[in-house]
Amino acid sequence: MATINDIAAKLGVSKSTVSKGLNNATDISEEMRKKILETAVELGYSNKRLMNREKKLCIIIENMDYNTPNQFGHDIILGFKQMAEPDGWTVDVIPIDKEFQRNIPYGVFMMQNGYLGAFILGFSLIDPWMPEFKSSKIPAVLYDNYISNNPHIASVGCDCQEGFDQIIKHLLDFGHRKIGLISGPLESYILKARYSAYINALSKYNLEINEDYIGLGYYVTDSTKEHVKRMYDLGITAIICSHDVRAISAITECRDKGLRIPEDISIVGFDDLPMTAYTDPPLTTVRQDRTALGRAGYYAMSCLQNDLPIGSVMLRAPLIVRGSTGPARKTD
């Protein structure tokens, strides 16, 4: 375990300067303070004693709306705070972007602000801070991301395999046999996971896996325009969209092309965004209970704060059946 002496030796400054840097004293330069903190993180210096003065956690959020009720991030944050605050934690919400991450290493950011743990929302695989989680010793809970082998990091999410198993079973009961998937590109942990869940579920129920039944694309509207009618013409009778926003776009695309839902084609989403109950027809989808995700995130954080090395907490993901799915149309 590195000491203040080690940091001082490495930087060639006095012990008292290092101490000032770690304690946010104002009589050293900002540049020197940053150097001290970076070196402290690099050497694995633990300032638990310093940090323990205050029970502070942060929720770091990117690519996710959270300002008004019912927005995805809002309800997750609400659930987390509902559990954390009665336990005596202060919870700060920190919206960031990639530029922010490039300017300061994660460990330095956490140490500088005295946070004892972070709940990370909305990160993709290419976020600059992601590699740091492989070795970080600060407890962090990642929503819909997974870091192998680091006992200080846990993952929380909904069990998308269970979600896809239910979707496929539901569609089978309606006589569907050719089932397509429209998804964003596989650049995030969760889209990869849902893609695998689709393949596994087809395989489990002995349905055909065919690359023509899969459509990936970055732009939502473009990819539904490209794939919905194409899949219909292939004899596909049901399309699963990897998230609700794409499913809603698919509904619009069906209307444009004169395809009736569910008579001509069934559409299924994933997430259960509030608006999906009010689409025409209302969308069959898999529910991610957002408040429960936040609460589960706090349970995971409690485990890590108590040195219990959990890797993941998975929530149930129930299928919500609405009007966008029905019996398969007759095909040749």
Add this chain to the structure above:
Amino acid sequence: MATINDIAAKLGVSKSTVSKGLNNATDISEEMRKKILETAVELGYSNKRLMNREKKLCIIIENMDYNTPNQFGHDIILGFKQMAEPDGWTVDVIPIDKEFQRNIPYGVFMMQNGYLGAFILGFSLIDPWMPEFKSSKIPAVLYDNYISNNPHIASVGCDCQEGFDQIIKHLLDFGHRKIGLISGPLESYILKARYSAYINALSKYNLEINEDYIGLGYYVTDSTKEHVKRMYDLGITAIICSHDVRAISAITECRDKGLRIPEDISIVGFDDLPMTAYTDPPLTTVRQDRTALGRAGYYAMSCLQNDLPIGSVMLRAPLIVRGSTGPARKTD
């Protein structure tokens, strides 16, 4: 929600008789009481009001030693109680067998004893109570078992995929390419999961999957006798055993056949039983932290008690490298 009236109507007895049955009064026959409880469970009657008089949980344990420190069940129970008792729970440990399960339905047993939740250890897929977990509304946490879609049941265990990924990577670093698996029959959830984890890990690292590299057998000694030398003759340079007891048997079998560990063949276990540090050579294995499993079991129970529908909590499973693995021998 069923009421006392519904139970009375179904059985054709008075409301006060039903009430006596639910309250463990002594002035009705044991047979009638059992009938009342069974009907209550069947109709989904919730006696939360009655049960809430006392915060009682039980740990139901089968096929697992737990009486002395370091035994598998002992440490799991210890971890669970360490968390539950300070929270005000009384925790009873109930050793059972299949006969016990056949004599009384799970729901009746729980209701009769006023337990608000159960932590289930050591069950196999063929245990008589297993089907009840599909629809039970009483919070239960199952160690190394998984029940789909029931929001009242959660699973806790070590992440065996992460464990096998680490084993295969470790063996690859030592130059092993043909890697065998010796396992019990795939009659339990966890042996199935480890079998899949072995296949997935080989596939992930582009290694050959070959049914001749796999040996399944109920009797530990018989199966190591049958498979260890056979695998060696096939050019296999490392054998993974699905649990430590088999790995220890494999070490004995190697000695009997004059095979040196690790020079001629590497052996890997799974579980990190205390004795594995003292075998000759000491065993490389994946650690299941037993006390942590018990603590994680209680975290999962807390979630369920608070209506948070988690499906699983997975612990990290670190690889413990000891002397039973080394560089692969030269093969043709």
